[in-house]
Amino acid sequence: xxxxxxxxxxxxxxxxxxxxxxxxxxxxxxxxxxxxxxxxxxxxxxxxxxxxxxxxxxxxxxxxxxxxxxxxxxxxxxxxxxxxxxxxxxxxxxxxxxxxxxxxxxxxxxxxxxxxxxxxxxxxxxxxxxxxxxxxxxxxxxxxxxxxxxxxxxxxxxxxxxxxxxxxxxxxxxxxxxxxxxxxxxxxxxxxxxxxxxxxxxxxxxxxxxxxxxxxxxxxxxxxxxxxxxxxxxxxxxxxxxxxxxxxxxxxxxxxxxxxxxxxxxxxxxxxxxxxxxxxxxxxxxxxxxxxxxxxxxxxxxxxxxxxxxxxxxxxxxxxxxxxxxxxxxxxxxxxxxxxxxxxxxxxxxxxxxxxxxxxxxxxxxxxxxxxxxxxxxxxxxxxxxxxxxxxxxxxxxxxxxxxxxxxxxxxxxxxxxxxxxxxxxxxxxxxxxxxxxxxxxxxxxxxxxxxxxxxxxxxxxxxxxxxxxxxxxxxxxxxxxxxxxxxxxxxxxxxxxxxxxxxxxxxxxxxxxxxxxxxxxxxxxxxxxxxxxxxxxx
Amino acid sequence: xxxxxxxxxxxxxxxxxxxxxxxxxxxxxxxxxxxxxxxxxxxxxxxxxxxxxxxxxxxxxxxxxxxxxxxxxxxxxxxxxxxxxxxxxxxxxxxxxxxxxxxxxxxxxxxxxxxxxxxxxxxxxxxxxxxxxxxxxxxxxxxx
Numbered sequence: 001x002x003x004x005x006x007x008x009x010x011x012x013x014x015x016x017x018x019x020x021x022x023x024x025x026x027x028x029x030x031x032x033x034x035x036x037x038x039x040x041x042x043x044x045x046x047x048x049x050x051x052x053x054x055x056x057x058x059x060x061x062x063x064x065x066x067x068x069x070x071x072x073x074x075x076x077x078x079x080x081x082x083x084x085x086x087x088x089x090x091x092x093x094x095x096x097x098x099x100x101x102x103x104x105x106x107x108x109x110x111x112x113x114x115x116x117x118x119x120x121x122x123x124x125x126x127x128x129x130x131x132x133x134x135x136x137x138x139x140x141x142x143x144x145x146x147x148x149x150x151x152x153x154x155x156x157x158x159x160x161x162x163x164x165x166x167x168x169x170x171x172x173x174x175x176x177x178x179x180x181x182x183x184x185x186x187x188x189x190x191x192x193x194x195x196x197x198x199x200x201x202x203x204x205x206x207x208x209x210x211x212x213x214x215x216x217x218x219x220x221x222x223x224x225x226x227x228x229x230x231x232x233x234x235x236x237x238x239x240x241x242x243x244x245x246x247x248x249x250x251x252x253x254x255x256x257x258x259x260x261x262x263x264x265x266x267x268x269x270x271x272x273x274x275x276x277x278x279x280x281x282x283x284x285x286x287x288x289x290x291x292x293x294x295x296x297x298x299x300x301x302x303x304x305x306x307x308x309x310x311x312x313x314x315x316x317x318x319x320x321x322x323x324x325x326x327x328x329x330x331x332x333x334x335x336x337x338x339x340x341x342x343x344x345x346x347x348x349x350x351x352x353x354x355x356x357x358x359x360x361x362x363x364x365x366x367x368x369x370x371x372x373x374x375x376x377x378x379x380x381x382x383x384x385x386x387x388x389x390x391x392x393x394x395x396x397x398x399x400x401x402x403x404x405x406x407x408x409x410x411x412x413x414x415x416x417x418x419x420x421x422x423x424x425x426x427x428x429x430x431x432x433x434x435x436x437x438x439x440x441x442x443x444x445x446x447x448x449x450x451x452x453x454x455x456x457x458x459x460x461x462x463x464x465x466x467x468x469x470x471x472x473x474x475x476x477x478x479x480x481x482x483x484x485x486x487x488x489x490x491x492x493x494x495x496x497x498x499x500x501x502x503x504x505x506x507x508x509x510x511x512x513x514x515x516x517x518x519x520x521x522x523x524x525x526x527x528x529x530x531x532x533x534x535x536x537x538x539x
Numbered sequence: 540x541x542x543x544x545x546x547x548x549x550x551x552x553x554x555x556x557x558x559x560x561x562x563x564x565x566x567x568x569x570x571x572x573x574x575x576x577x578x579x580x581x582x583x584x585x586x587x588x589x590x591x592x593x594x595x596x597x598x599x600x601x602x603x604x605x606x607x608x609x610x611x612x613x614x615x616x617x618x619x620x621x622x623x624x625x626x627x628x629x630x631x632x633x634x635x636x637x638x639x640x641x642x643x644x645x646x647x648x649x650x651x652x653x654x655x656x657x658x659x660x661x662x663x664x665x666x667x668x669x670x671x672x673x674x675x676x677x678x679x680x681x682x683x
Contacts, residue, residue: 059607087555087606099584103555106606177557179582215560307634307653340654341636342607416563423564427658436655443637451636456610529582 002430005264005381006422007220007388015376023379028274032328032369036277038270038382040328041293045369046360051324052079052130052297052331053356058086058108059343060454061462062119065109069124071346075353080163082333083120084108085135090177091528092139094466094512099529101463106454107343108135110462112511115469117146118153126156130331131163134206136178137185138515140166141192141498144203145505152506164204164253166192170229170402173412174211179528182406184519187493189233193251194241195498204253204295207233213257214303216419219268223389225411226254227275228402230294234284240494245284249291256329258320259301265320266372267381269296269327275386297331298324305339309435310449313337318355325365326372332356338449345452466510473508479536481507482517486538489521546669548599551579551588553615554606561632561654562603568658569601574665585615589622597627598669604633609643616647628669632656 003011012019023029032040042048054077057068069081086108088100094112095104104110111117111133126147133143143165151158169185172178178185189205196203209217209226217225230252237248254272258265276294280286300320305313317334324332334355336348344352360366372378392414399405406412425431432438481504488500497518504514516526516534526534548569552562559581566576577595579588592600600619604612612631619625631643632652640651650664 090557091555099555102610103606107556172557175558175560177555177581215558307655340634342634419560420564420567423567426655433655437657448637451638453636453639454607459610 001432002425005219005385006259006261007218007385009384009388015380017376019376020379020383023383028383029373029379035281035289035292036274037293038274039370039373040273042369045328046325046366050078050360050366051329053077053353053360054080054082054132054331054333055336055344055349055353056082056084056134056333058084059452060105060458061465062109062111062116063122064105066120066122066124068349069120072349072353075350076357077353080130080132080331081124082132082134083111085133085139086110087177088112089139089511090136091179092136092142092511092515093179093527093529094510095459095463096467096470097512097527097529098531100512102456102459104459104462104466106459110466111135111139111143111146112466113508114146114149114505115508117143117150121150126151126154127160129163131161131165133163133165134167136171136176136180137167137169138178138180138188138518139511140205141188141501142505142511142514144192144195145498145502147203148502149506158199158201162202164206166196166203166205168205168207168229168233170406170411171208171211173406174217174415175215176211180515180519181524182403184522184524186236186403188497188518190236190241190493191496191498193233193237193248194243194496197237197243197247197251202250205251206255207252208255210255210257210299212415213259214301215415216422217415218418218422219264219385220388221392221414221418222257223268223272223275223385224392224396225402226272227279227389227393228396228405230254230276231279231283232402238284245280245286246288246291249280249284249286249288253295253297253330255297255299256324257301257303258298258324258327259304260316260319262319262323263372263378263381264385265323266327267378267385269298269324269329270370270378270382271386271389272296273328274382275389296329297333298327298329300324300332300334302335302339305335305337306433306436307340308443309441309446310337310341311447312435313339314351314355317352318359321355321359322363322365325359325363326370328370338451341449342451342453345450347450470510477507478504478509482509482513482536483538485509485514486517486521486536489518545573545575546599546665547575547577547595547597548601548665549577549579549588549592549595549597550601550603551583551591552581552603552605553583553585553588553611554604555582556605557581558605559603562601565601565603565632565661568661569665571658572662572666574662585611585618588615589618589624592619592624592627593622599628599630599665602629602631602633604631604635609635609639612643612648613646628665630661630664632661 033043209222277292336344485500
């Protein structure tokens with residue numbers, strides 16, 4: 001068994017003041033609420049606001065997902081909702097696409113039009129809780145338009161809506177469903193981000209290390225990749241879109257994957273706070289303190305949820321949730337015990353939410369900010385993971401930054417090598433997983449958990465509905481707005497497409513249609529799967 | 540073992556999901572065991588997979604699945620039948636619940652490997668169930 005951090009640093013049996021002799025409290029830690037924010041952003045921590053306790057929702061039709069959201073509310077989902085889109089919508093193609101229809105509503109919400117968003121939000125207020133919609137980059141600019149359009153329809157002041165509906169352009173490198181080329185994703189990300197910043201909308205954009213880690217990256221790599229992405233994207237908004245860094249700093253939020261190596265995960269989050277604060281001040285010359293505070297949410301690691309003996313996952317999830325709470329974060333969405341089997345069953349969802357409630361209400365962990373601050377081991381780990389992360393980040397910068405590193409294949413190779421190494425560690429027994437490579441029991445002796453599934457008929461129903469509904473739209477208005485979007489998409493990259501996307505969304509254009517004509521304008525095939533043609537006459 | 544003797548395996552993710560890590564790890568496991576591996580990647584339809592299997596003349600098709608409906612695997616099996624390729628061994632892996640494993644095996648999938656299946660179990664299954672003589676696919680999949 002390896003006694004090393006997940007990035008390969010040896011761990012001693014005991015840590016003493018000697019291991020942190022160079023630590024300077026004011027310079028390296030600060031009180032919670034003071035630069036460099038290693039200990040957190042709020043002097044009172046969770047006493048002023050407890051972390052948002054939420055669960056991922058999204059399976060089947062929009063109506064079904066709407067019911068699940070209401071159910072989660074009853075189960076104590078506090079402060080925010082979180083919905084992930086289905087596989088078709090992530091590309092995006094429409095649910096009635098010949099290939100898309102087989103997976104409509106699978107693994108997420110089929111959010112292909114404003115109608116779907118209206119159904120999703122039926123009886124659910126746009127304000128009073130954070131609204132988070134996840135899933136791929138190009139689609140996220142359309143989700144932003146849904147929020148703008150629905151707020152307008154409901155007479156809700158857009159500045160009162162908060163949450164996050166947009167995502168970073170690199171996710172298709174990290175095992176996500178996203179069929180769009182990097183340059184298109186980047187352009188749409190810049191458009192949606194600029195729109196948010198200029199219109200002072202309190203919506204964040206997810207720039208996540210979670211995908212990278214869940215695909216096999218280690219902690220030091222995750223921090224390096226996260227910082228490199230943040231740096232590059234913020235720089236583009238400042239340099240290319242002419243925005244002020246102190247305004248841009250309100251945009252990003254990070255979702256960190258938290259695994260079972262308890263102290264290392266806590267150290268990772270503390271180091272991240274410090275790394276962002278230093279970059280904001282030193283690289284971007286931030287003038288406001290708030291600009292030095294990166295919003296960090298936690299997702300407990302789905303990757304660690306085993307297929308074998310799924311009840312064990314309750315223990316894993318509890319350990320990970322506790323780590324996230326102790327590290328300090330703005331929200332936790334935890335994975336479920338049946339993660340390796342299917343979409344969360346109601347039992348699994350309730351178990352995960354209850355785990356959060358138990359940590360928040362029964363352990364006392366929420367009463368003290370950064371309770372492990374000052375631990376010789378945790379401070380050592382925080383310094384060490386930051387140091388190792390800087391080495392990797394420097395390599396990325398030497399290659400020209402995140403985008404250049406991607407183009408040169410460096411990021412992808414680093415991730416694949418790490419994933420293979422993690423697998424080998426399990427094969428060799430260097431890393432033990434109860435029920436998997438030790439203490440294995442025959443499947444017949446295992447506890448049978450309830451499984452929630454989507455049937456093929458459910459997907460077909462969603463597809464058929466969309467097909468029929470499409471014909472009932474105001475076709476002249478649709479044609480007009482789609483044509484305008486197409487013409488605008490032919491202009492230079494600097495031309496922000498959000499206004500024309502919003503008009504098309506209000507005319508009930510679908511995701512496949514909108515991204516399709518944007519693709520066409522850029523000389524790409526309307527359909528990323530090259531199966532259907534553009535249904536609009538755009539000449 | 541000469542190249543013409545190596546068992547040839549096609550690995551593909553099926554459907555729209557982009558989680559390819561598991562499939563890539565299985566590719567490495569099989570190559571380490573001396574097999575020839577053709578990896579198709581993501582966004583593969585049943586038609587594309589069967590076409591490649593014919594072109595590459597494979598002994599085994601290994602499918603990585605993440606969807607919670609299995610219609611596309613049904614389609615794949617149907618296409619293999621129509622192309623007289625029922626002697627090609629088809630195995631699956633991914634986040635597939637146990638009762639679905641039973642269903643898939645009834646439909647003609649030779650074996651289903653849940654997450655964290657050991658490399659030995661996957662390799663052993665393929666080696667014991669696939670026979671290759673010379674260059675031609677004589678693969679008799681003695682399973683079911």
